[in-house]
Amino acid sequence: MFLEPHFKGQRSGWIEVICGSMFSGKTEELIRRLKRSKFANQKVEIFKPKLDTRYDDIKVVSHDSNAILSTPVASSKEILTLANGFDVIGIDEAQFFDMELPSVCEKLVLRGIRIIVAGLDMDYKGEPFGPMPNLLAIAEYITKVHAICPHCGNLAVHSYRLSAEEGTVLLGEKDRYEPRCRTCYQMGNILNFQMKKEEAPKN
Numbered sequence: 001m002f003l004e005p006h007f008k009g010q011r012s013g014w015i016e017v018i019c020g021s022m023f024s025g026k027t028e029e030l031i032r033r034l035k036r037s038k039f040a041n042q043k044v045e046i047f048k049p050k051l052d053t054r055y056d057d058i059k060v061v062s063h064d065s066n067a068i069l070s071t072p073v074a075s076s077k078e079i080l081t082l083a084n085g086f087d088v089i090g091i092d093e094a095q096f097f098d099m100e101l102p103s104v105c106e107k108l109v110l111r112g113i114r115i116i117v118a119g120l121d122m123d124y125k126g127e128p129f130g131p132m133p134n135l136l137a138i139a140e141y142i143t144k145v146h147a148i149c150p151h152c153g154n155l156a157v158h159s160y161r162l163s164a165e166e167g168t169v170l171l172g173e174k175d176r177y178e179p180r181c182r183t184c185y186q187m188g189n190i191l192n193f194q195m196k197k198e199e200a201p202k203n
């Protein structure tokens with residue numbers, strides 16, 4: 001479990017990244033850390049991209065309804081002005097932000113702010129997702145959380161897309177994705193590929 005580092009002397013900021021597949025508990029972990037900061041009487045704020053409208057506009061809601069109020073923003077640069085006066089900044093669904101997010105975080109850290117970023121490290125194709133790889137590179141602390149593969153019970157690192165829709169940004173719940181371990185993810189992709197081949201018109 002992540003415990004806050006204790007710095008003596010001048011307070012400085014740092015970047016934490018919580019990453020993993022869907023249903024791995026990223027938002028729950030983000031909320032846990034932010035609640036601890038609140039107990040320490042620190043001023044806390046959460047930002048999330050405006051396009052994440054799965055639940056509602058002003059809350060970061062984890063899957064267990066453990067909600068904290070948040071501010072939706074259209075671009076990462078907006079956070080620079082909105083973050084004034086806060087000690088700790090949470091950023092949820094970071095994979096959907098623009099590629100400026102890492103440099104925005106670095107600027108905020110220099111103001112002494114602690115940044116906690118949560119996001120999907122890979123999209124459904126298994127590719128690094130948006131600004132996440134860059135954030136992982138510059139973070140002081142990284143926590144990878146895991147879901148459980150419903151097919152075999154091993155640790156899941158992939159978000160497997162159950163629907164056939166195209167496009168990386170596809171918001172959805174359990175009916176559209178499921179967490180899968182590496183093996184079951186590959187098996188699913190091979191089966192899909194074979195099904196597509198069989199469906200394709202033969203000349």
Ligand code: ZN
Nearest residue numbers: 149152181184
């Ligand atoms: Zn599995």
